[in-house]
Amino acid sequence: MQQALEGVKVLDFSQLLQGPFATQMMGDLGADVIKIERNGSGDIYRGMTFFNQWIAGDESPCFMAWNRNKRSLAIDIKSPQGKEIIYKLAKEADVLVENFRPGVMERLGYGYEDLKKINSRIIYCSASGWGDDGPYLTRPGQDLLVQSVSGAIMTSGKNSDGPVAIGTALCDQVNGLNSVYAILAALYYRERTGKGQQIKTNLLSSAIAFQMQDYFTIQNLGQTFERPESKIGHPGNGAPFGMYETSDGYLTIAMSPWPKLVEALGDQSLMRYNDPQVLFDDRDKIHGIVEAITVTKTTDEWLEIMLGLDLWVAKVNDQKDVEKDPQVIHNDTFIKVDHPKAGKVKVTNVPFTMSETPGHIKRSSPLIGEHGTEILMEIGYSQGDIENLVSENVISIEKIT
Amino acid sequence: MQQALEGVKVLDFSQLLQGPFATQMMGDLGADVIKIERNGSGDIYRGMTFFNQWIAGDESPCFMAWNRNKRSLAIDIKSPQGKEIIYKLAKEADVLVENFRPGVMERLGYGYEDLKKINSRIIYCSASGWGDDGPYLTRPGQDLLVQSVSGAIMTSGKNSDGPVAIGTALCDQVNGLNSVYAILAALYYRERTGKGQQIKTNLLSSAIAFQMQDYFTIQNLGQTFERPESKIGHPGNGAPFGMYETSDGYLTIAMSPWPKLVEALGDQSLMRYNDPQVLFDDRDKIHGIVEAITVTKTTDEWLEIMLGLDLWVAKVNDQKDVEKDPQVIHNDTFIKVDHPKAGKVKVTNVPFTMSETPGHIKRSSPLIGEHGTEILMEIGYSQGDIENLVSENVISIEKIT
Numbered sequence A, B: 001m002q003q004a005l006e007g008v009k010v011l012d013f014s015q016l017l018q019g020p021f022a023t024q025m026m027g028d029l030g031a032d033v034i035k036i037e038r039n040g041s042g043d044i045y046r047g048m049t050f051f052n053q054w055i056a057g058d059e060s061p062c063f064m065a066w067n068r069n070k071r072s073l074a075i076d077i078k079s080p081q082g083k084e085i086i087y088k089l090a091k092e093a094d095v096l097v098e099n100f101r102p103g104v105m106e107r108l109g110y111g112y113e114d115l116k117k118i119n120s121r122i123i124y125c126s127a128s129g130w131g132d133d134g135p136y137l138t139r140p141g142q143d144l145l146v147q148s149v150s151g152a153i154m155t156s157g158k159n160s161d162g163p164v165a166i167g168t169a170l171c172d173q174v175n176g177l178n179s180v181y182a183i184l185a186a187l188y189y190r191e192r193t194g195k196g197q198q199i200k201t202n203l204l205s206s207a208i209a210f211q212m213q214d215y216f217t218i219q220n221l222g223q224t225f226e227r228p229e230s231k232i233g234h235p236g237n238g239a240p241f242g243m244y245e246t247s248d249g250y251l252t253i254a255m256s257p258w259p260k261l262v263e264a265l266g267d268q269s270l271m272r273y274n275d276p277q278v279l280f281d282d283r284d285k286i287h288g289i290v291e292a293i294t295v296t297k298t299t300d301e302w303l304e305i306m307l308g309l310d311l312w313v314a315k316v317n318d319q320k321d322v323e324k325d326p327q328v329i330h331n332d333t334f335i336k337v338d339h340p341k342a343g344k345v346k347v348t349n350v351p352f353t354m355s356e357t358p359g360h361i362k363r364s365s366p367l368i369g370e371h372g373t374e375i376l377m378e379i380g381y382s383q384g385d386i387e388n389l390v391s392e393n394v395i396s397i398e399k400i401t
Helices: A018-028 A061-065 A080-092 A104-108 A112-118 A143-149 A170-193 A203-210 A212-221 A258-265 A268-273 A276-281 A283-294 A299-308 A319-324 A326-330 A372-378 A383-391 B018-028 B061-065 B080-092 B104-108 B112-118 B143-149 B170-193 B203-210 B212-221 B258-265 B268-273 B276-281 B283-294 B299-308 B319-324 B326-330 B372-378 B383-391
Strands: A009-012 A032-038 A070-075 A095-098 A123-128 A197-202 A242-245 A250-253 A313-315 A334-339 A343-348 A352-354 B009-012 B032-038 B070-075 B095-098 B123-128 B197-202 B242-245 B250-253 B313-315 B334-339 B343-348 B352-354
Touching: A009 A018, A009 A080, A018 A032, A018 A070, A018 A095, A018 A123, A018 A170, A061 B212, A070 A080, A070 A372, A080 A112, A095 A170, A104 A112, A112 A123, A123 A170, A143 A170, A143 A203, A143 B250, A143 B313, A170 A197, A170 A203, A170 B170, A170 B352, A197 A203, A203 A212, A203 B326, A212 B061, A212 B319, A212 B343, A242 A283, A250 A299, A250 B143, A258 A268, A258 A283, A258 A299, A268 A283, A276 A283, A299 A313, A313 B143, A319 A326, A319 B212, A326 B203, A343 B212, A352 B170, A372 A383, B009 B018, B009 B080, B018 B032, B018 B070, B018 B095, B018 B123, B018 B170, B061 B343, B070 B080, B070 B372, B080 B112, B095 B170, B104 B112, B112 B123, B123 B170, B143 B170, B143 B203, B170 B197, B170 B203, B197 B203, B203 B212, B242 B283, B250 B299, B258 B268, B258 B283, B258 B299, B268 B283, B276 B283, B299 B313, B319 B326, B372 B383
Parallel strands: A009 A032, A009 A095, A032 A070, A095 A123, A123 A197, B009 B032, B009 B095, B032 B070, B095 B123, B123 B197
Antiparallel strands: A197 B352, A242 A250, A250 A313, A334 A343, A352 B197, B242 B250, B250 B313, B334 B343
């Protein structure tokens, strides 16, 4: 099987979420991602988890989710021998990704200007919280903090709720996606011109660009969004767009012509609201009137009636029920892969198909420094050299006990 | 100025949000995006807006937000002359993007197998709601509906809220980003091998993959997320992670060592909660206790105290205040560009920098068919031919009156 990014070497200094997500995406399409981890303890994210619970003793689901398809080298990047190794790897790398605070890589001797001298073709992507300079330069940049500053935290739920955190790591993940977008464009450009370059992404700009439609509206219509007090599904939309309780769960109604919806609901008196301005202005009240009807039947009963009228509707799944959804099963969304400690683990598949170069999950997340030996042998170190580097505590290789 | 995707021709049949966002991203890096619109009325999204309000008479901010850096050709793609034009454009295209329901392009004679015969190098990306086959094949696929089926709608706010829609078009936009990720990887692969290919993305798989960390946890730890009833910022996290009311707004506290936070709050009795299990189990109660202290000072006062202790904190901005944020100003996040009808409009800049091939917004969203003449002249039509095509209603060119 051929993969689109086969032969692309990625040197990955990133930790936590955004950088690892970006490099995992490249690994899913065949890139050789070498994860540079802290000697001994590894990526900080290995020490963070949900519910204060762990997999197979001490493995973090947070870490495991974003580090498949990578090989790990755990190394003291400040030691002279560590530097020699990093420079050798950088010389052969196509892409470097890092998300230290701005300036750290430069102080270590691994800045873009340093590495360009030994590898002019390198594509060097730095991802920061707020930007690589400016008033927030020294502030900690993290997903929830960026949701807050970017306004994203004021877009969900009700106005009376105040800030409502978005449940996914929105800013981290969108910046991971933007980093891949920029890196792959740079790779394409390099293929045609031979030129490498430096890319700088940041969570704040990504989070704001993700709200492009909101900001375009606010800045060019001069009106801000007021979140509905009902379950209308977007601050800018009128009824019926939203979620409605049924007798056994919730039904979601997206854009649907009001007269057709009235037909489905079986109460022609609702035609008195058939005006876009009324449907916007009285959306909370109308939501309540519609919901008084939807609670009388099950979600499946409404789906049958409404899909039959070509209305835009769907059921609401709890996260725990998603893997049982017939379309999710059909799409092979979840697959199993072996983990050295945890055995078979379930992972989310690559979310698209490519006819010539499919995505593929060939390995789960690595142990700390698991691939140290093979990575160093590939750049000319002998078994004896590697044993010395371990005994001198330059690198570490986690073993299963 | 050189751009990374200069010389890449994108034939864009997409409408509404996800496809247009994907092609706009390619345009921002220099691709020549030709937007194929319905003759006369254009992209459906031109007819949808927020608050039932419009810009410059009848322009939609929703449409304008996702269609900069494109040229528009408004054409009857079912007419024989229209087909001839589409085939000529497809012959020269590097990339094609479409988001009709599965099967529509094939019935029109524009399926991948049809176009591959005239252009074997084409990269053909179809984006659907649920996947290109399976039980939901004929169902309408739309962002809020996919938030519902994918479980994303159950991740924000409080458990007692039931479903809470995420305020951005999460599924559309993430699938737009995934489409770009796949297309650029395919372009890179084609550059090395000469081979085009077919890509199929869908909202549902993208939405689930975006919740990868949640699903990894649910499926491998066997525990589902319970959303907090307080403003704790993530269902899987304990206190203090979350948003806290102050005397004049809100302060967000991300991962912060409890003893340091206690020092900042100035109440040593809070050290009795210094245990990760307690901070998780009693998070709602602890949130309330901390908030009783944070409401006594302004957000700026807390920022000074807490940033001084290197705690991970930030203020919460309302969307309307984001453009005044000093870091946002420093980052040049919003810039102005000319629109043929609306004059200067403010747009969100490309969210990253590239040292050799910067992103650039050279034009705002097009009028319907605005570039019909120049696009057809480029493939050999004369001014007379074009006038005939207009009079026969094969193409239309919107003029400002």
